[in-house]
Each structure stands twice: as C-alpha cells, then as structure tokens.
Amino acid sequence: MTEIALFGAIEIGLVYALVAIGVYLSFRILDFPDLTVDGSFPLGAAVCAVLLIAGVNPWLASLAAALAGAAAGLVTATLNVRFKILHLLASILTMIALFSVNLRVMGRPNVALLMQDTVLTPFYGLGIPDHIVRPLVVGVIVAVVVLLLARFLSSEFGLAMRATGVNARMARAQGVDTDAHVYAGIALSNALTGLAGALFAQTNGFADVTTGIGTIVVGLAAVIVGETVLPARTLALALVGCVAGSILYRLAVQLALSADSIGLQASDLNLVTAVLVAVALILPRLRAKASRSVSRSPSAAK
Amino acid sequence: MIVVEDIHVTFGRGTPLEKHALRGVDLTIPEGEFVTVIGSNGAGKSTFLGSLAGDVLAEQGRISIDGTDVTRWDTPRRAGLVARVFQDPMAGSCAALTIEENMALAAARGRRRGLGLALGSDRRRNFRDRIAALGLGLENRLHDRMGLLSGGQRQAVSLLMATLAGSKILLLDEHTAALDPATADFVLDLTRRIVRDNRLTTLMVTHSMRQALDYGDRTLMLHEGRVVLDVAGEERAGLDVPHLLALFAKQRGGVEISDDSLLIG
Ligand SMILES: Nc1ncnc2c1ncn2[C@@H]1O[C@H](COP(=O)(O)OP(=O)(O)OP(=O)(O)O)[C@@H](O)[C@H]1O
Ligand SMILES: [Mg+2]
Numbered sequence: 001m002t003e004i005a006l007f008g009a010i011e012i013g014l015v016y017a018l019v020a021i022g023v024y025l026s027f028r029i030l031d032f033p034d035l036t037v038d039g040s041f042p043l044g045a046a047v048c049a050v051l052l053i054a055g056v057n058p059w060l061a062s063l064a065a066a067l068a069g070a071a072a073g074l075v076t077a078t079l080n081v082r083f084k085i086l087h088l089l090a091s092i093l094t095m096i097a098l099f100s101v102n103l104r105v106m107g108r109p110n111v112a113l114l115m116q117d118t119v120l121t122p123f124y125g126l127g128i129p130d131h132i133v134r135p136l137v138v139g140v141i142v143a144v145v146v147l148l149l150a151r152f153l154s155s156e157f158g159l160a161m162r163a164t165g166v167n168a169r170m171a172r173a174q175g176v177d178t179d180a181h182v183y184a185g186i187a188l189s190n191a192l193t194g195l196a197g198a199l200f201a202q203t204n205g206f207a208d209v210t211t212g213i214g215t216i217v218v219g220l221a222a223v224i225v226g227e228t229v230l231p232a233r234t235l236a237l238a239l240v241g242c243v244a245g246s247i248l249y250r251l252a253v254q255l256a257l258s259a260d261s262i263g264l265q266a267s268d269l270n271l272v273t274a275v276l277v278a279v280a281l282i283l284p285r286l287r288a289k290a291s292r293s294v295s296r297s298p299s300a301a302k
Numbered sequence: 303m304i305v306v307e308d309i310h311v312t313f314g315r316g317t318p319l320e321k322h323a324l325r326g327v328d329l330t331i332p333e334g335e336f337v338t339v340i341g342s343n344g345a346g347k348s349t350f351l352g353s354l355a356g357d358v359l360a361e362q363g364r365i366s367i368d369g370t371d372v373t374r375w376d377t378p379r380r381a382g383l384v385a386r387v388f389q390d391p392m393a394g395s396c397a398a399l400t401i402e403e404n405m406a407l408a409a410a411r412g413r414r415r416g417l418g419l420a421l422g423s424d425r426r427r428n429f430r431d432r433i434a435a436l437g438l439g440l441e442n443r444l445h446d447r448m449g450l451l452s453g454g455q456r457q458a459v460s461l462l463m464a465t466l467a468g469s470k471i472l473l474l475d476e477h478t479a480a481l482d483p484a485t486a487d488f489v490l491d492l493t494r495r496i497v498r499d500n501r502l503t504t505l506m507v508t509h510s511m512r513q514a515l516d517y518g519d520r521t522l523m524l525h526e527g528r529v530v531l532d533v534a535g536e537e538r539a540g541l542d543v544p545h546l547l548a549l550f551a552k553q554r555g556g557v558e559i560s561d562d563s564l565l566i567g
Contacts, residue, residue, distance in 0.1 A: 154421070160407065163396050172376075173384075173394075174407050175411045
C-alpha cells in the first residue's frame with residue numbers, strides 16, 4: 001500500500017467514523033435499527049455542496065448539513081413514535097424519500113466542488129502535504145465530536161437516553177419521557193451522519209446521490225470491528241472503538257483491494273462489507289451455541 | 303393520600319378478548335398507610351397498581367394523589383409522585399448500566415434532566431453511603447453492571463432506588479415473588495424499614511396470606527376487578543390465615559383451599 005493510499009484509507013475511515021458513532025447511538029444505545037443514514041449521508045453532502053457553491057461559509061454549510069440530517073432523523077422517529085410504524089420500515093420510508101429530496105436539493109445527480117473554499121482550505125497552505133492535512137482536520141473534528149458526545153451521554157439527559165434503549169419500562173417509571181429521548185437520539189445520530197456527508201463532499205470534492213448506498217452497512221461494520229478489537233467497559237471507550245473500527249475497516253478494505261492476488265475490484269466493496277457484517281453477526285451466535293453444547297455435555301454425562 | 307373514585311379499566315375493548323379488569327374500585331388511602339393487596343390470579347391487582355402508576359389509564363372514574371388529579375397523566379408524568387418495585391428483578395432496573403448509573407437515574411425521578419453530570423463526586427459519595435446501609439457489601443461494587451447482581455440484591459437496590467427521590471406513594475407488585483424464602487424475608491424487612499423511615503403511603507401486592515396480615519396496616523382483597531374485602535385495625539388484628547383463606551375460598555366459589563402455598567402462583 002502506498003503512503004497516499006494509507007492516508008486516504010485513514011481519511012475516509014475518519015469521515016465514516018461519524019457515521020459509525022451515529023449508528024452506535026441508534027443501534028446500540030437506543031436499540032433502534034435505523035437505516036435513515038443511507039439517505040442522511042448524501043443529504044448532508046448535497047446540502048453542504050449546494051451551500052458552498054452559493055458562497056456560504058464552509059463551517060456554516062457543514063452545520064446546515066448536520067441540521068438537515070437531524071431533520072431526516074426526526075421524520076423517521078415521528079413515523080415510529082407518533083404513528084407506530086415499525087422502526088426498520090419507518091427508516092426505509094425516510095431513506096427512499098430522501099433519494100428524491102437529495103436530487104431536488106442538488107438539482108442533478110451530482111455536484112462537483114472545484115474552486116469552492118472548504119473547511120480544509122485554510123490548512124492547505126501550511127506546508128503539510130494535502131493527503132495528510134485532510135485526515136488531520138477530519139481527525140480533529142471527530143475527536144471533538146467524541147469528547148462532546150461522551151460528556152453528553154454521561155449527563156442526566158444522556159443517561160436517561162441510555163436507559164430508554166436498555167429498559168424503556170423502567171425508564172418511564174423513573175419519569176423519563178422515552179419518546180422525547182428517541183426523537184433526540186435519532187436526530188443526533190442522523191445529524192452526525194449528515195456532518196459526515198458534508199465532510200465527505202469537502203474532502204472528495206463532490207456530492208453524489210448514490211454515495212449513500214450501503215452507508216448503514218459500512219457504519220455497522222465499523223461498530224462491530226470496533227467492538228471486537230476494543231471490548232469497551234466505558235462509554236467513552238466504546239466511542240473511541242467506533243472510530244478505531246471505522247479506520248481499521250477501511251485499512252482492511254484498502255489492503256484487500258491492493259493485493260492483486262485476491263483479484264478484488266473497488267466495485268466488490270459492498271459485497272465484501274455485507275459478508276463481513278453477516279459473519280460478524282453470525283459468529284457470536286455460533287460461539288454461544290458452541291459454549292452451550294460444551295456446558296451441556298458434562299451434565300448430560302451425570 | 304390516594305383517592306380512587308369508581309375506576310374502570312377494560313383491555314381490548316371491542317375485541318373478542320375484551321377484559322373488564324377493573325370494575326369500579328373505590329378507595330381512600332390516607333397518608334402513610336401501608337396496604338397489602340391479595341387476590342387470585344387475574345383478579346386485577348397488577349392492573350390496579352398500574353392504574354395508580356399511569357401504565358393503564360382508567361376509562362372512567364378519578365384518581366388523585368395528594369390532592370392532585372392525575373387521572374389523565376401518563377407514567378413519566380406521575381413518576382414524581384409514584385415510586386415502584388416490580389415483580390421481575392430485571393424489570394425495575396437497567397441490567398446494562400452500572401449500579402451507580404441506575405441509582406442516578408432513580409435519584410432524578412420526577413425532575414427535569416439536564417446536561418449536568420449524572421454522577422458527580424458528591425452524588426457518588428451519597429450513593430455509597432446509602433447502599434452501604436443495606437448491609438449487602440455492595441458499596442464496593444458501584445461500578446459493576448446491575449445485571450451481575452442476584453435477584454435479591456437487585457430487588458434490594460430497587461427498593462433503595464425507590465427512596466432516592468421524594469415520592470408520595472410506593473407500589474410493590476409481588477416484589478419478593480421471584481426470590482428464595484430467606485432472601486424474600488430480607489427484602490420484606492427492608493421494605494418495612496424503608497416504608498417506616500420514609501413514611502411512604504404503600505401498596506404491596508402479595509400471594510402470601512401470612513405476609514398480607516403480618517405486614518402493613520390494612521389488607522385489601524380484590525376479586526374480578528372489585529374490592530371484596532377491606533380490613534384494618536382491630537378487625538384485621540383478629541384475623542388469621544385460616545379466616546382469610548376461608549374468605550378467599552368463598553370468593554372463588556366455595557372451593558376449599560387449605561394451604562397458603564396453594565395460592566402462591
Ligand atoms: N395488557 C393487557 N391486555 C389484555 N388483558 C390484560 C392485560 N393486562 C392484564 N390483562 C387481563 O386483566 C386481568 C387482570 O390482570 P392482572 O394482571 O391485573 O391480574 P393480577 O391480579 O395481577 O394477577 P396475578 O396474580 O396473576 O399477577 C386478567 O384477566 C388479565 O388477563
Ligand atoms: Mg399481577
């Protein structure tokens with residue numbers, strides 16, 4: 001792997017780390033399988049790109065992308081909480097709708113960012129090679145997000161959100177408005193994904209409606225890899241695990257693609273990712289089964 | 303004080319499985335009274351406690367707690383007034399959160415939850431002292447996940463959690479049913495202590511006639527969604543388990559039941 005490819009993998013891993021954290025919030029903390037991210041990621045990219053072309057400040061454009069993502073999350077949460085549509089289905093509805101919305105936002109399937117200033121522009125002139133500047137800037141943003149989120153989740157409000165996902169009945173008995181916490185959590189999750197989309201557009205120089213396909217699976221893969229390499233005892237560590245998982249996943253993909261002997265192409269990525277996630281989901285089950293049959297056999301011998 | 307006026311609850315209204323679970327319950331429970339509730343399976347005991355807590359809303363009648371009409375309030379809104387311990391030790395706490403996180407959740411019951419740290423050092427110290435008073439040696443395990451505790455330990459911590467924030471009433475729905483006899487006795491003694499020290503108005507559902515008479519100041523028997531026996535004071539002091547069993551059997555249509563244990567179910 002070349003140095004450029006290495007830093008490229010780290011960069012894209014860091015961008016998707018925000019998706020992984022969002023997915024961790026919905027799937028793990030709220031126990032709400034939310035596929036909206038497939039739509040909110042390109043939504044963030046689209047909103048950011050269009051605003052940059054309109055001459056808006058890149059930080060404001062990124063913030064707007066996050067807010068757009070949050071709005072998408074609120075739609076899913078409303079369909080589920082208010083109208084009792086199954087969470088998976090609710091999020092698929094939002095995701096499908098967002099495909100059209102994203103086309104409307106951009107006015108065409110893709111938008112190139114050529115001369116526009118991005119959040120990266122001020123850092124390009126500092127004498128550090130561009131391919132290192134990008135992961136550095138994104139890395140700092142991710143670090144800030146991790147710190148803020150870890151603090152948020154250890155607040156009273158954040159603790160109530162975690163309780164909502166673990167035991168909603170108990171949470172309600174403790175006076176937690178569980179509906180409000182689902183709204184907040186899913187909005188936050190998609191806000192992070194929208195921000196990731198904005199960073200993707202700015203680091204890659206384009207926004208495209210098709211970039212959203214498989215976002216959820218990539219996010220899940222990162223979460224699972226993270227949990228495997230860093231079985232976290234605390235919440236802050238779990239968030240770091242998401243970031244590490246996302247980077248490791250990209251490095252593994254990069255390695256697989258650059259090893260000519262395997263014969264994989266970039267277009268095989270989704271297949272590889274899906275297989276990886278499926279295996280990761282199946283493994284714990286098999287392991288549990290194996291340990292059950294091991295523990296059963298001695299008692300059967302009695 | 304709890305005032306319940308003629309409440310009715312029907313599950314699955316208009317379906318073939320329609321169940322009229324509460325059929326006009328009328329009660330006044332004065333401040334600080336400890337009431338035990340008995341009745342056969344399906345009598346409506348859990349539904350009655352649920353209607354006090356807000357899990358089920360009465361379709362008719364009125365409920366007020368300490369002079370506030372809460373008839374239309376949902377569970378989270380009533381949580382400032384109502385503390386509970388469930389039958390299932392798993393139900394009343396979050397297994398995946400630590401003991402101190404569970405306590406922090408309970409300590410904020412009925413309050414607005416802001417962005418302040420859930421576990422400051424003052425609060426931690428307070429939790430450690432409170433849990434040490436249980437005498438279970440849990441004060442050194444505050445960082446352990448709740449799921450690691452035994453059922454009895456979890457119920458004891460749940461009881462403690464019920465007292466961390468002020469409340470007007472305490473609802474206990476067969477909170478010792480999942481425990482072995484010795485642990486159940488420990489948790490019941492703890493219950494008695496906590497109810498007395500905090501002067502809580504308490505309703506405790508139990509399937510043990512012995513417990514129903516030994517604990518508290520007043521005993522209710524529910525049957526088919528109605529209160530069929532309501533005894534306190536002298537009259538209650540004169541009752542013993544055989545009397546109660548006879549009354550119980552009469553309600554069930556004259557079938558003789560000879561042993562307390564038959565009713566545990
Ligand atoms: N959510 C529900 N939906 C439909 N029917 C219900 C529901 N909850 C309770 N019921 C029915 O209402 C009746 C009263 O149930 P409840 O749980 O209050 O009884 P209980 O006195 O607590 O009994 P047990 O001693 O078995 O706990 C029962 O016939 C029960 O099947
Ligand atoms: Mg019951």
